[in-house]
Amino acid sequence: MVDTKTLVEKGSKTQEKKTPGAVGLLERGAFDQLFQVLQAQGYTIVGPTVREGVILYDELESPDELPIGWTDEQEAGTYRMQKREDEALFGYTVGPHSWKRFLFPPKHRLFRATRGKDGFDIEEDKYDGPNYAFLGVRACELQAMAIQDNVFLGGDHVDPHYRSRRESALIIAVNCGKAGQTCFCSSMGSGPKAGTGFDLALTELISKDGHAFLLEVGSKKGNKIFKKLPIEKAGKKEQKAADAVVAEAEAQMGRQLDTEGLKDLLYRNYQNPHWEEVAEKCLSCANCTMVCPTCFCSTVEEMTDLSGDHAERWRRWDSCFTMDFTYIHGGSVRQSTRARYRQWMTHKLATWFDQFGTSGCVGCGRCITWCPVGIDLTEEARALRASDQGELQTGMQAEA
Ligand code: SF4
Ligand code: SF4
Known part of the structure; x- marks a missing residue:
């Protein structure tokens, strides 16, 4: 233990x-x-x-x-x-x-509620x-x-x-x-x-x-x-x-990620047009978050029976790639795939450090393998770095 x-x-x-x-x-x-x-x-x-x-x-x-x-x-x-x-x-x-x-x-039940004489009796689920x-x-x-x-x-x-x-x-x-x-x-x-x-x-x-x-x-x-x-x-x-x-x-080792200054690079490139290019491929399917061993987002759902005497609250995995994930009155905060992919990658490799003191990525590669369109966060980080250093713009000018 x-x-x-x-x-x-x-x-x-x-x-x-x-x-x-x-x-x-x-x-x-x-x-x-x-x-x-x-x-x-x-x-x-x-x-x-x-x-x-x-x-x-x-x-x-x-x-x-x-x-x-x-x-x-x-x-x-x-x-x-x-x-x-x-x-x-x-x-x-x-x-x-x-x-x-x-x-x-x-998927995991948090508690059961049963109507009693003086309201609902709550029975919390404990791990057995x-x-x-x-x-x-x-x-x-x-x-x-x-x-x-x-x-x-x-x-x-x-x-x-x-x-x-x-x-x-x-x-x-x-x-x-x-x-x-x-x-x-x-x-x-x-x-x-x-x-x-x-x-x-x-x-x-x-x-x-x-x-x-x-x-x-x-x-x-x-x-x-x-x-x-x-x-x-x-x-x-x-x-x-x-x-x-x-x-x-x-x-x-099949891939490498240059982590030097990566957190600041991501913060600096919040408005980089490259996010739009990734969003054109990304299906917002959430596979990457489901397979990731560190992703921890969840939602809760309540269910009642037809009598209204019994209810259960369940917790289930959720993902920052779903529209409902950031739903508040009036709509979702992250409406576009661009915003959702940027949120995921920036959380993994930048804001996680500020939130928990470590990287949110351990380099297992699952999100790359199990992405149905093969989006690769090591490649995305490389593209952002190149863009940040002006290499992409220079290349485009040379081509034009
Ligand atoms: S490579 Fe990083 S972000 Fe991708 S699934 Fe593994 S830990 Fe998660
Ligand atoms: S697995 Fe790929 S296509 Fe699906 S949400 Fe993640 S990056 Fe987008």
């Missing part, structure tokens, strides 16, 4: 202070025992699995449900699964799901679901969780629903051995190696010598699991192999 109080108060605003821990080797043949130990300790395991043509996160009963031998190929607006040449369990990057769907579900063990959390996703911790647990108004789920969760990170073409976590300082915020971290090692996992303990809770596993000693050779796995992912 990660102590959310520590997460918010210690170190940087959103990162848990790292507990240095033991390191050891778990052979692939003994990997099933990780499932058995987690299940014996009462955890419901959630991890990657193949479903509906993608690798997504769902509850798992056995390691056989992991995406064994599968990988993913991603580009702007494109996702394809492919077979690998080996039997890697974690040989993919990230799919359309993020862990926020388990910590901050897409399972203690999750999240298996396969990537470094960028750890950072995304830390960002959402700050949103939901920082400040005066703590979200009790998020807190219950978050505090009971066990986090098992997996260091990336493969980066996607839409990944840019190294630009955002969030990956590809898990730094903090995990209970256990694995690095998958596959070579002609065999298939094993280097395990690193990140917390006391993780240590309890570690001690129950048939761990073998890991030496310099294994550590070197694990470093090489992460180095390979770093080398494959």
